[in-house]
Amino acid sequence: MSEQPAAVAPILHVDMDAFYASVTQRDRPDLAQVPMWVGGAERGVVLSANYRAREYGVRGGMSVAAARRLCPAGVGVPGDFASYSEASRQVREILQTFSAKVQMASIDEAYLELPSGPRAVPAAEVGARIRAIVFDELQLTCSVGIGPNRLIAKMAANAAKPDGLREIAADGVIEFLHPLPVEALVGVGESAAAKLHRLGVTTIGDLAQLPAMELRHAFGPHAGLGLRALAWGKGGQAEFHGPGSRGVGCQLTVYRDLATVQDLHAVLLRVITKVGSRMRAADVLGRRLTVGLRYADFTSASTSATLSMPTDVTQELYQVARALCAKLRGGRLGIRRVGVRVTELSDRSRIAIQPRLDEPERGWSDLDRVGDQLILRFGRGKVERAVLTKAAGVAGSELPDRSLDWR
DNA sequence: TCTGGGGTCCTAGGACCC
DNA sequence: TCTGGGGTCCTAGGACCC
The missing domain is CATH 1.10.150.20 (5' to 3' exonuclease, C-terminal subdomain)
Known part of the structure; x- marks a missing residue:
């Protein structure tokens, strides 16, 4: 972690403006003229609101019911996450033409360390070019902050929002902050x-x-x-190659509170299956499993366990998760959210697998892979384990479900 | 107005070992 | 035999961010 003098390597923060809402209204120009938010028409929370809706006080994170009260004429739109991912990828590609050190901090934010030296382009000029190119190529606006470190760059971008640029010199940090x-x-x-x-x-x-x-x-x-x-303006000296993902998690809030163990297990398996397939797609194994439950009264609790061997096998994860779940709830039902998270990840290639002769794991592993491929080809809605479609007489695709993007 | 999903990081206590 | 300190791992929970 080298602490570079600020003037040598300024940090530039790019933050897309109202990202989900902006992408949505770019793709549906009829929505650009009205107050609009992404996050479902009736239920759930606002993920992103356009600036028209913000004039009424609508903000990300508030419940849709509250947004509707503030702005009865507003339009709620379900998210198109494939489109957001694609836009995010395009932004990253643009940024990578300006610096080899680009780190996406989330789907709509990135840090760049700019090349330094006597012949380097001034940071503010780079920022202005980035903003122009992003707008020309993607029809999206972003805000840019420049500062001696990540903290100041990010806060400068916040101060510049929307559609602006702000540069804070090293000797202007205190005055700004x-x-x-x-x-x-x-x-x-x-x-x-x-x-x-x-x-x-x-x-x-x-x-x-x-x-x-x-x-x-x-x-x-x-x-x-x-x-x-x-x-005092000191912060955010993280490495630029980045730590990568530290965990893979999935949680699901159900539409009606879970009242039977069968339903609970069905949802648990569903969530675990998603985590497992994402782990396999990323070629990582995990060693620690955390299960979290939220009850009807909104209290929540979690528990975790360390596995003897890292794994990505759905069946193994599911067995442990079920045991944790039983221990955690102690017979209690009325569950509105089930979450699972696998952490302490390691690359599959760095783990020496030691198969045992009586190991049933191989079979489950193969089954997971077949399942992953079926899902890739036919989509998640069409492929479910038999357990899911039989559970408690509830068809897999009709499990009570409040989530926005679960299919 | 009934409150999502995906993350990261930190703290603090207890167990265990030296 | 008793006591203390330090290190590490495990677990539960909380805060924060987008």
């Missing part, structure tokens, strides 16, 4: 902001001046020091 409200600081969420307000902190400058004792008392030694560093 300290007047901002403390909740604008990346890393300060609702919980930390509430605590800070109670300490009388309203701006990032206030936070920077807060006595270390008070910070430590409120947040603990480590997190306290971390907050202080952020407030």
Whole structure:
């Protein structure tokens, strides 16, 4: 982790404006003139709202019911995630023509480390070119922030939104940062902001001046020091090749709360199957399995276990998940969400498989692969394990299901 | 107004070993 | 025989981000 002087290698942050909503209305121009959001017409939450809807106070994360109340004339549109992925890929390709060090931080955000040196193009000029090319080629707008590190680049992009560019020089960081409200600081969420307000902190400058004792008392030694560093504009020195994925997870909120063990197991298998096939597609094995449940009253709990051997075999994961699930709920039902996550991943190629003579695993492994290929060819809706279609008399494709994109 | 899905990272306590 | 400290792993839960 080399700490480069800011002037040598500025960091540029590209953040697509209202990404899902923008892609959707680009593909459906009739929607561009009306307040619109992505996230379903009746239920669930708003994933992304266009700027017309934002004028009414509609924001990402709020329930669709709340959005509809704020903006009764607004149009809710289901997401087209294939289209978003494609647009994201195109953005990445454009960015890679400007720097070899590009890291997508999410589907709609990227960091670039710019080439440095006496003949390098000034960062602001690069940012302006990126914005122009993205708009010309994709008909999408983005905002660009430039700063001496990731934290400042990202916050500069936030300040530039929408459709703008902002550059913060190394010697302008404090002047930029300290007047901002403390909740604008990346890393300060609702919980930390509430605590800070109670300490009388309203701006990032206030936070920077807060006595270390008070910070430590409120947040603990480590997190306290971390907050202080952020407030002084230090942060986000992550490596550019990136750590890759640290886990694969899937969760499903069902349309009607699960009332029988059979239904619970059917959903669990469904979620596990998706995780397993994604792991195999990524050629990773996982060693730790976490199961999380959310109950009808919105309380939730999770538990996890470490496997003796890393695996990507659906059947093995499912057996462990079932046991964890039983331990976790202790007979309780009325479950609205089932989640599974596999972490401590390693590349398949680096794991030496030690087959045993009595190993049934090989057969399951082959079955997984056949299943993956069938799904690729025919689509997920057509291919389900027999257990799923028989469970509790509920057809697999008709399991109670609240999710947005599950097919 | 009843509240999604996909992630990452951190903390803290207990077990266990040296 | 008793005590202490440090390191590492495991597990549960929380905060945060998009």
